[in-house]
Amino acid sequence: MVVKNICCLGAGYVGGPTCSVIALKCPEIKVTVVDKSKERIAQWNSDKLPIYEPGLDEVVKACRGKNLFFSHDCNAAILEADLIFISVNTPTKTFGNGKGRAPDLKFVEGAARMIADVAQSNKIVVEKSTVPVNAAESIMKILKANQRPGVSYQILSNPEFLAEGTAINDLLNADRVLIGGEESPAGEAAIEELCQIYEHWIPRKRILTTNTWSSELSKLAANAMLAQRISSINSLSAVCEATGADIAEVARAVGLDSRIGPKFLQASIGFGGSCFQKDILNLVYICECLNLPQQAAYWQSVIDMNEHQKHRFTAKVIESLLNTVSGKKICILGFAFKKNTGDTRESAAIYVAKTLLDEGASISIYDPKVENSQIHEDLKYVGITPEHIESHLSIFKDAYSATKDCHAIILCTEWDEFVTLDYEAIYDQMMKPAYIFDGRKILDHNNLLRIGFHVETIGSRLGQPFKNRRYSTSPQAL
Numbered sequence: 001m002v003v004k005n006i007c008c009l010g011a012g013y014v015g016g017p018t019c020s021v022i023a024l025k026c027p028e029i030k031v032t033v034v035d036k037s038k039e040r041i042a043q044w045n046s047d048k049l050p051i052y053e054p055g056l057d058e059v060v061k062a063c064r065g066k067n068l069f070f071s072h073d074c075n076a077a078i079l080e081a082d083l084i085f086i087s088v089n090t091p092t093k094t095f096g097n098g099k100g101r102a103p104d105l106k107f108v109e110g111a112a113r114m115i116a117d118v119a120q121s122n123k124i125v126v127e128k129s130t131v132p133v134n135a136a137e138s139i140m141k142i143l144k145a146n147q148r149p150g151v152s153y154q155i156l157s158n159p160e161f162l163a164e165g166t167a168i169n170d171l172l173n174a175d176r177v178l179i180g181g182e183e184s185p186a187g188e189a190a191i192e193e194l195c196q197i198y199e200h201w202i203p204r205k206r207i208l209t210t211n212t213w214s215s216e217l218s219k220l221a222a223n224a225m226l227a228q229r230i231s232s233i234n235s236l237s238a239v240c241e242a243t244g245a246d247i248a249e250v251a252r253a254v255g256l257d258s259r260i261g262p263k264f265l266q267a268s269i270g271f272g273g274s275c276f277q278k279d280i281l282n283l284v285y286i287c288e289c290l291n292l293p294q295q296a297a298y299w300q301s302v303i304d305m306n307e308h309q310k311h312r313f314t315a316k317v318i319e320s321l322l323n324t325v326s327g328k329k330i331c332i333l334g335f336a337f338k339k340n341t342g343d344t345r346e347s348a349a350i351y352v353a354k355t356l357l358d359e360g361a362s363i364s365i366y367d368p369k370v371e372n373s374q375i376h377e378d379l380k381y382v383g384i385t386p387e388h389i390e391s392h393l394s395i396f397k398d399a400y401s402a403t404k405d406c407h408a409i410i411l412c413t414e415w416d417e418f419v420t421l422d423y424e425a426i427y428d429q430m431m432k433p434a435y436i437f438d439g440r441k442i443l444d445h446n447n448l449l450r451i452g453f454h455v456e457t458i459g460s461r462l463g464q465p466f467k468n469r470r471y472s473t474s475p476q477a478l
């Protein structure tokens with residue numbers, strides 16, 4: 001079989017960009033991205049795409065209506081497809097067995113059942129969603145149990161490694177593409193079909209083929225190890241604050257070791273995003289189910305450290321503001337979980353905002369890409385009442401309006417535009433003393449101190465002599 005028609009179930013942050021790039025690079029293949037949400041599909045077919053991702057508009061514009069289609073008609077797309085990506089959401093379970101840890105696979109199962117109900121010809125079904133090890137087997141079980149005569153399936157695992165904010169570049173220049181499949185002639189033939197699609201733009205040596213389980217586990221392992229680096233550097237940031245060390249200097253010194261490398265060593269208010277926490281919890285749950293409690297505890301500690309970092313930072317804000325924020329106006333700059341995305345899933349800013357609102361502060365928020373309705377939804381989800389939001393939250397369209405008359409600024413997202421703001425002008429319109437808490441270590445702290453701000457950041461002590469030494473013995477003796 002030569003793949004001529006691709007269908008993708010799920011038009012989200014992964015399905016949309018991934019299939020747009022496939023359409024761009026494989027003009028002879030018809031790619032149809034479907035979603036059960038009519039609203040999302042309407043947005044994909046409009047001028048304002050449902051997600052903000054640098055470079056995505058251009059790719060979609062180049063292919064939409066030619067060989068790239070966004071549709072609500074899942075059945076029609078499944079019927080004509082040779083290859084189907086399952087790219088649906090796999091959130092952490094919020095109820096029942098495995099609550100708070102295991103992934104909820106109901107959307108994956110729903111997608112598999114849709115394929116089984118509709119398919120009338122052979123299909124290669126590709127797990128693009130991040131799933132637990134052995135999920136391919138469960139999908140195959142559903143497909144086989146409902147198989148029509150003469151229809152056969154091959155399941156492949158092809159996890160996605162793109163990061164939001166750089167998705168298009170990550171897809172165009174992937175470090176590697178990973179494809180896992182059944183170790184049989186039919187499995188190998190299916191792997192080859194998918195390889196040929198990626199080979200349109202990814203050199204063969206960067207396409208890795210493995211067995212299905214290795215591929216599934218590698219995705220969880222990659223996210224766990226990336227997050228582990230952030231928790232490691234964040235744990236060291238606390239040591240820096242309690243001593244005279246600076247985490248930026250430590251990260252640079254450590255990262256120059258070629259065995260360690262410089263990436264993912266940026267201390268922060270804690271990692272966010274839809275996947276790190278969910279995928280590590282998934283790994284923890286797998287370890288628990290396999291009766292590997294030490295391994296489960298090891299990976300759980302990566303999440304615990306991240307939670308601690310968010311608490312530690314927010315506690316520092318409150319402590320610095322004379323231990324009370326009640327009645328104070330505090331500006332949060334950046335609400336997305338990282339720059340260049342409008343995504344707020346698991347964003348540390350949500351925790352910061354909730355804590356300050358609970359403590360009686362009024363907050364003003366500015367983020368260049370997050371929709372107002374999303375901020376409202378996120379705060380309601382963490383238990384802030386609509387009345388409290390109404391009376392204590394204001395959302396602004398620019399940083400200058402948002403910071404006016406504030407007692408403090410908390411920088412939660414590392415948007416480039418925050419680096420070049422006119423902080424003299426901002427200082428002049430703030431309450432005094434004016435505080436700034438840089439949760440991303442991107443600002444020019446010396447300049448801010450010169451202007452007159454009280455500045456706090458992660459992993460270094462600014463403008464204060466080295467006091468409060470907490471060693472019980474000399475550092476050398478430790």
Ligand SMILES: NC(=O)C1=CN([C@@H]2O[C@H](COP(=O)(O)OP(=O)(O)OC[C@H]3O[C@@H](n4cnc5c(N)ncnc54)[C@H](O)[C@@H]3O)[C@@H](O)[C@H]2O)C=CC1
Pocket residue numbers: 009010011012013014015034035036037040074087088089090107108110111114128129130131160161162163164274275
């Ligand atoms: N967001 C990211 O950067 C990355 C996500 N992943 C993984 O990819 C998967 C998808 O993630 P996102 O795209 O962020 O999720 P998302 O929530 O943005 O999109 C998933 C979409 O699937 C749709 N859907 C659910 N069931 C469906 C069905 N039966 N038929 C058609 N559509 C259906 C939903 O309506 C939703 O629009 C997850 O497993 C995630 O862990 C992997 C790498 C990166």
Ligand SMILES: O=C(O)[C@H]1O[C@H](OP(=O)(O)OP(=O)(O)OC[C@H]2O[C@@H](n3ccc(=O)[nH]c3=O)[C@H](O)[C@@H]2O)[C@H](O)[C@@H](O)[C@@H]1O
Pocket residue numbers: 130160161162163164165223226230263264265266267268269270271272273274275276337338339
């Ligand atoms: O499975 C997924 O969903 C994806 O998860 C992450 O991508 P993403 O969450 O989009 O973004 P990252 O760049 O990894 O950042 C995650 C969080 O860590 C934070 N971070 C990142 C790097 C760093 O050094 N320090 C740090 O605090 C970011 O600000 C952000 O809040 C991985 O990087 C992707 O490879 C993976 O495909």
